[in-house]
Amino acid sequence: MNKLLALTLAACMASPAFAGGDAAAGKQKSQACAACHGADGNTPAGPDFPRIAGQHEDYLLKALKDYKSGARKNAIMGGQVSALSAQDMADLAAFFASQRGSLAVIR
């Protein structure tokens, strides 16, 4: 476990391009997300909206980046991310990943 932590830390420090997400800052920026995904990210407003609470942080960040680059297309999300900076996206990913959610891993 310690080794894993050290490795993770080393990986973070070795990649200067990655702006580390700040969950508290992400919460401040999450009002727009709450309208569809729920304030906690676990209570979506409808079945078309995914749960994002407790989802892996790097996956959430990738999704946001893909919406911004156009690699992933969604009319709502494409509009939402257009005004977000790299730091905003990292913060939001950190916030929602840190929330308790009902997503699970099953075979």
Add this chain to the structure above:
Amino acid sequence: MRISLAFLLLCTLSLPAHGQTGNAEAAKGKNSWCMGCHGIPMYKTAFPEVYYVPKIAGQSPEYIAKALQEYRAGDRSHPTMRGIARHLTDQDIADLAAYYGAGGAK
């Protein structure tokens, strides 16, 4: 003729999109491709970039079905998921959506 065509169109429109009813039990014979990545806690993809594969159990069946349909249509970009979704029928997608959609609901 025109009326019956219009009626037919109306009937089609009033059906839920991709109207298949999912059978979670049937999905158990179809999810061997899924479990190799999504069934392993903290599993990371190595291709095309490294990140944790998303947790999918507990999303709504509608969202899972939509994701698979988008991969199948080429509207969503992950190459592995596209390769897999290409082989899924509408019924397969409905069954897998029912299975994983029910999985996280506690």
